[in-house]
Amino acid sequence: MHAGSSAGDPAAASAPAPVTRSLPVRLGRAPLLALAALSMLAGVAGGLARLGVALPGPAADLTLHHGPLMVAGLFGTVIGLERAVAAGARWTFLGPLASGLAGLLLVAGGPVGVAAGLFALAGLVMLAGGLVMAVRHPALHTAVLAGGGACWLAGNLVWLAGRPLAEAVPWWIGFLVLVIAGERLELSRLLKPPPGRTALFLAAAALLAGGIVLSSLDRAGELAPVGPGLLALAAWLLRYDIARRTVRQGGLVRYVAVCLLGGYGWLAAGGLLALSDAAFARDAALHAVFLGFVLTMVFAHAPIILPALLKVTVPYRPLFYLHVAILHGSLALRLLADLTDRVELRACGGLGNALAILVFAAMTVASAVRGRTAGRRGPPSAP
Amino acid sequence: MAMPEFLNRWTRKAADANGRPPRPAPETPGEIVREALRTVLDPEVGVNIVDLGLVYAVEATEERVRTDITLTTPTCPLGETVAEDARAAIRQALPGVRDLSVRLVWEPAWTPAMMSDDARRQLGW
Numbered sequence: 001m002h003a004g005s006s007a008g009d010p011a012a013a014s015a016p017a018p019v020t021r022s023l024p025v026r027l028g029r030a031p032l033l034a035l036a037a038l039s040m041l042a043g044v045a046g047g048l049a050r051l052g053v054a055l056p057g058p059a060a061d062l063t064l065h066h067g068p069l070m071v072a073g074l075f076g077t078v079i080g081l082e083r084a085v086a087a088g089a090r091w092t093f094l095g096p097l098a099s100g101l102a103g104l105l106l107v108a109g110g111p112v113g114v115a116a117g118l119f120a121l122a123g124l125v126m127l128a129g130g131l132v133m134a135v136r137h138p139a140l141h142t143a144v145l146a147g148g149g150a151c152w153l154a155g156n157l158v159w160l161a162g163r164p165l166a167e168a169v170p171w172w173i174g175f176l177v178l179v180i181a182g183e184r185l186e187l188s189r190l191l192k193p194p195p196g197r198t199a200l201f202l203a204a205a206a207l208l209a210g211g212i213v214l215s216s217l218d219r220a221g222e223l224a225p226v227g228p229g230l231l232a233l234a235a236w237l238l239r240y241d242i243a244r245r246t247v248r249q250g251g252l253v254r255y256v257a258v259c260l261l262g263g264y265g266w267l268a269a270g271g272l273l274a275l276s277d278a279a280f281a282r283d284a285a286l287h288a289v290f291l292g293f294v295l296t297m298v299f300a301h302a303p304i305i306l307p308a309l310l311k312v313t314v315p316y317r318p319l320f321y322l323h324v325a326i327l328h329g330s331l332a333l334r335l336l337a338d339l340t341d342r343v344e345l346r347a348c349g350g351l352g353n354a355l356a357i358l359v360f361a362a363m364t365v366a367s368a369v370r371g372r373t374a375g376r377r378g379p380p381s382a383p
Numbered sequence: 384m385a386m387p388e389f390l391n392r393w394t395r396k397a398a399d400a401n402g403r404p405p406r407p408a409p410e411t412p413g414e415i416v417r418e419a420l421r422t423v424l425d426p427e428v429g430v431n432i433v434d435l436g437l438v439y440a441v442e443a444t445e446e447r448v449r450t451d452i453t454l455t456t457p458t459c460p461l462g463e464t465v466a467e468d469a470r471a472a473i474r475q476a477l478p479g480v481r482d483l484s485v486r487l488v489w490e491p492a493w494t495p496a497m498m499s500d501d502a503r504r505q506l507g508w
Contacts, residue, residue: 086460137457137492145458186456189495190428190435192508245507246429253429304426308464 029309032081032093035100037361039073042107044354051350052343065106067165067286071172072119073103075294076152079179080126083145085308087129095125116160123153123175140198144182144205151175151212158216166221169286170212173226176294177208177267181233184260187242197240204232223274223285230271230289237264252303252316259300259324266292266331273335280338280346291353292331299324302364313371314364323363327356412443412477416450419476423468430505432465436497439488447482448473455493462487 045055046062046069062069080096102118105111130146155171185201208229215225238244241264247257270288273281303314330352337345409418420438421431432438432452440451452469454462469485498506 082460083458086458086462088462133458137489139456141456142458183458186458187427189455190498190506192506242428242506246427249429252426256427305460308460 029081029085029093032077032096032100033309035104036074036077036081036096038107039069039077039100039103040357042103043067043069043074044357048350048354051347053347053351061109062107065112067169068115068119068159069103069106071176071290072099072122072156073106075176075290075298076119076122077103078298079176080122081309082305083126083129083149083179087133089129089132092125092129095122095129098122098125113160116156120153120156120160123149123156127153139186140201141182141186144178144185147205147209148175148177148179148182151178154216164221167216169221170215170223170226173230173289174208174212177230177233177289178205180294180297181205181237184237184241188240190242191240191245194240201236201240204229204236207232223282227271227274227285230274231268232271234264234268234271237267255316255318255320256300256304258321259296262324262328263293263296263300266296266328269335276339278339279341283346284335284338287331287334287353291327295327295357296324299327299360302360303367306364306368312368314367315371317363317367319363320367323356323360326352326359330356412445412448413441415476416441416443416448416473419472420450420452420469422472423465425465426461428506430502432469434499434502434505436493436499436502437465443477445477445479448477448480448484450485451488452485453488453493457489 042062043066046064046066048055050063050066076099077096080099081093084092084096098118099122102115102122105115105118127146127149130142130149134142134146151171151174155168155175158171159165159168181201188197208226211225211227211229215222219225238261241260243257243260243264246253247261248254249257266288270285270293273285273288276285278284299320303316303320306312306314330349332349333352334346334349337343337349406418409415417433417438420441421433423432424430425432425435425437428435435455437453437455438450439453440449442449450469450473452466454465466485466487470483473483473485474480498508
């Protein structure tokens with residue numbers, strides 16, 4: 001929806017049935033989400049193959065692309081789609097289309113350079129969309145979102161330039177963490193502003209940005225420089241996010257808040273692990289950030305964002321806590337295995353991570369079907 | 384699959400237990416529309432869009448309703464959803480409406496000062 005445009009066409013609204021003008025547009029988003037889901041499935045298969053869990057099919061070929069599929073193919077496409085829906089302009093959908101197709105290309109065994117180029121295009125579109133928004137609506141949070149887009153583009157350009165994937169990873173961390181933190185910064189305005197809230201955010205974000213540059217350009221993608229910034233932003237989120245207050249409510253609002261607060265804990269853990277020199281600390285730090293923080297955000301917001309993306313309702317159910325518990329429990333197991341160098345335990349943790357994603361997907365689909373059925377029946381009070 | 388009762392209670396804890404007096408019944412179409420829009424909640428904050436200060440204008444008769452709403456930021460992807468929820472709430476409250484428009488607007492930009500005292504209380508101001 002374009003800013004300032006009419007959400008209710010009087011001509012359409014006067015029709016007897018509540019026909020939604022934007023429905024065909026929303027249906028067009030489903031293939032983009034399907035591409036993201038394909039990246040996710042292939043990425044999970046590749047990740048499990050890395051852990052030595054044999055799966056039928058070409059999973060072994062996907063081991064190389066596990067990271068790009070999960071971060072760029074899945075998160076990049078989902079967040080690109082969310083940003084495009086917020087921006088409303090048709091051209092912004094080119095971003096998630098490019099990253100979704102890039103994921104498909106990786107799954108199909110296509111040329112990695114072309115996939116990296118498509119991911120770079122997705123980054124360019126997200127940055128352009130972020131800059132347009134920041135110019136139209138100047139505010140710290142719009143600038144932070146644009147900064148997240150810049151990181152997304154930078155990481156993909158590093159990869160496209162033929163540098164080792166490890167050097168792209170700090171930028172990808174910056175992309176996801178800044179986009180999420182920017183959205184949380186915006187919502188934190190609903191709370192009474194304590195002194196220093198904005199200044200501390202700026203300091204934490206600057207610490208992260210500096211760490212990313214140092215890591216990627218000077219330390220071959222080593223994560224230690226990124227650790228302090230992750231810790232600082234996690235501390236900011238734990239202190240100033242609205243979730244601390246909304247967790248006292250009930251239902252979906254509390255579920256989201258519990259997920260958020262748990263995610264911030266994992267972000268802090270990721271920051272600490274980035275500073276560790278234990279044998280598998282890198283695996284632990286990356287999964288604390290990407291699964292513990294980012295995937296938990298996806299779990300939290302799916303019931304809210306899917307209606308906006310696809311015009312399906314995903315009614316909240318207390319059972320949603322199940323996939324969050326599986327994810328966090330198995331992630332803790334995985335991190336423990338990483339730090340104690342126990343291969344079989346790490347595989348168990350990885351299987352648990354995959355199970356959490358499957359349960360989440362099944363639960364979300366089941367809830368959407370239930371919501372659709374309830375919608376057809378109409379509200380209980382309807383005549 | 385049954386959940387333990389304590390978990391059910393914990394996850395369903397009442398949001399608003401501050402014992403406010405009941406609001407007087409709405410009488411004019413404008414009041415009915417505003418009351419209907421109080422059923423549209425920000426899904427993440429749990430506060431309705433009227434108390435959040437997101438409803439900028441309501442012009443209403445029994446047959447024609449014009450409403451301007453906003454979001455706390457244009458970077459939020461929920462604009463279409465909130466507008467549709469608002470339309471559904473208005474249709475349910477005023478079934479005779481033949482001409483309904485819910486516009487999403489960004490001017491003036493929302494600020495926290497637009498929140499009602501109730502919303503501020505809920506959010507700890």
